[in-house]
Amino acid sequence: MTQSAVSFQRVVPPSADGGRKAALPIDERPYHHGDLSRALVAAGRRILEAEGPDALSLRAVAREAGVSPAAPYHHFKDKGELLAAVAAEGWDELGAAIAKARAGAPDPAAAITEIGVAYVVFARRNPALYRIMYRSACDKETMPDHAKAEDSGWGHVAETLVAGGMDPADVQEMLLTQIAAWCTAHGVAEMAGFKEFEPVKEALGGEEAFVRAVLRHVGIMSGRRNAN
Amino acid sequence: MTQSAVSFQRVVPPSADGGRKAALPIDERPYHHGDLSRALVAAGRRILEAEGPDALSLRAVAREAGVSPAAPYHHFKDKGELLAAVAAEGWDELGAAIAKARAGAPDPAAAITEIGVAYVVFARRNPALYRIMYRSACDKETMPDHAKAEDSGWGHVAETLVAGGMDPADVQEMLLTQIAAWCTAHGVAEMAGFKEFEPVKEALGGEEAFVRAVLRHVGIMSGRRNAN
DNA sequence: GCACGTATCTAAGCGGTGTCAAGATCATCT
């Protein structure tokens, strides 16, 4: 494409406001968005944070992106695929948070706990996003691709277990440990907000301390061995 | 009320077919149902089992019960309240399954594992119901009343821990242990179907053995103590 | 520099949903 034909929809670069164009006067709105799929995902996350997962409709996302209700169908097969794209972003960010937590831990045993804490903290800070993330996974009964990639939570747990002395050839033991760790983190993530636990949280000095206590209580890789 | 005024809508007792009346000729259908709220919950469970949680709409429930779309609003404030009623039934049944599993265990340590297995088995056999159960709990960030009642999962875990020697006065330790157990069971319940775990399940001889292995791996109350 | 194919978007509409307001019907109490 020649530079002479610079298209006017780039006057406001799409990344500047996350793809929102609804504020523009109608006749200044370009027919082609330019980067709609990314803008739709961004709009989805905004709605998610502002109004919760139940408000996340395809039409609302299109509205937020300043586009007709049918436009998203040219970028996503259906609503589920859009949600999966939003969820994928979440899994990536969760993976990054976990990597950071692991890097800051002094030894593998501590790393396992810190990974769990980072997991729960992420889920508690982004509850709507976390629900979307898990819903698409549970529906398909598969771990999301972004969650089992190398630089993801799952991978970091595996590496940490090996660093802590576990034999990577013992696939069964590795898997059982990873599953146990993952399940506990997921459970804590979904239940940590329950009002019944407020007293304990206060006694321990806040929710993060509470989470740490629960995870340590389970004690994945804390030196104990199983009676089997 | 006098017995002389026996109402004709009792000709077919509501429990006989679970409240379904759609099969009756239209002009034989009584204007008043007689036991609609119970029938609606029963209809909800039928739809849940037959078509999954996404098909569980208020209108579908009303249809299944042979009643107009607005009728449920005279018995439930909104859709959420109907779902909560369905969920409550689920929590009761889960409590019963847990009680049974606990009763069949030789000692407290085994009981904890069996309780967990019963929990996961229930969730895996009634996946749609289980999702409804947890959704209404997570939305309100409270344990469902039916789940924390005396003869419920939560109560049975507590009693088992005490029977195993834990000091009930140590509220914090009790709660942390219960939470850890509950979280693990919930996590396993939601992830046990993941395709990635198929090999391990086969190696262990089925899904129930797999669940047992994971739960034992966490080892709530299996004689080990925490490094804390 | 222009035409054409294709990607992108809009408009209109279908059947479905949750929810509400108004009216019909029935059980019961006086």
Added chain:
DNA sequence: AGATGATCTTGACACCGCTTAGATACGTGC
């Protein structure tokens, strides 16, 4: 018998996911 309150229906509204048909703009080939 008449009034009252509970229960159910009818009809409507706004929103939803999704489809089809047509409009528009981009970029490539000439």
